[in-house]
Amino acid sequence: PGAGAFVIGSQRVWRVSATGMASIVNPRDLPPSNRRLLPSTLPDIYARWPALRDFERLLTQDADLRSYPVTSGAVAPERSEVWLGTAGAGLVQVDPLFTRGDARPYGLLEPGASAITATIDGVWVGGAGDRPTPRSGLTFIDPEMARFRWVDGGMFAALRGARITAIAPWASSLWVGADRGLTKFDVATGRAERTLTEVDGLASGIVLSVVPRFDGVWVGTARG
Numbered sequence: 001p002g003a004g005a006f007v008i009g010s011q012r013v014w015r016v017s018a019t020g021m022a023s024i025v026n027p028r029d030l031p032p033s034n035r036r037l038l039p040s041t042l043p044d045i046y047a048r049w050p051a052l053r054d055f056e057r058l059l060t061q062d063a064d065l066r067s068y069p070v071t072s073g074a075v076a077p078e079r080s081e082v083w084l085g086t087a088g089a090g091l092v093q094v095d096p097l098f099t100r101g102d103a104r105p106y107g108l109l110e111p112g113a114s115a116i117t118a119t120i121d122g123v124w125v126g127g128a129g130d131r132p133t134p135r136s137g138l139t140f141i142d143p144e145m146a147r148f149r150w151v152d153g154g155m156f157a158a159l160r161g162a163r164i165t166a167i168a169p170w171a172s173s174l175w176v177g178a179d180r181g182l183t184k185f186d187v188a189t190g191r192a193e194r195t196l197t198e199v200d201g202l203a204s205g206i207v208l209s210v211v212p213r214f215d216g217v218w219v220g221t222a223r224g
Contacts, residue, residue: 126164177207
């Protein structure tokens, strides 16, 4: 445990310390097999705690009552603490004795980033929408890259599959331009309050830039 974790890739091996520092190591420097703590697999976890399989949908359920499939699992060494990886809901820290879990968002909401906006307390990253994923939208990352927050508009999924082109915070709102219009989000709840397209008066549904003001918002589109 004191040596950290070794991550084996297709071409390189990394050593990650307990503080999160990663460095490339020679494969010959890997500890011998009798000195390694191998992580448990998902079948190992379900064999040890069968109830987790039965309550999987509840453990991965988000605030909008959406459940996500579990893709991987691990047990913390020398502790009955289970971590489940999901497709769309990040990590879930699970207490297997009481069958309850806490969501731990980590990383970007979707592969790719097509818009980035820095604020006083972190960075907003907009998804590129170039791959089919369970969720699409925005990721907020704090300066230490330790806390992540996802915004996708809730059950309406206003940004699903969209390429985000502009992000403009204003007071308690977040104006987000995409290739399918302009969406206003409530920052506190992460809910989409309204989406505007050509039907609502935009010159084009492809939004290129957004500039909020105290009396409204300027929107640059592919047609003016």
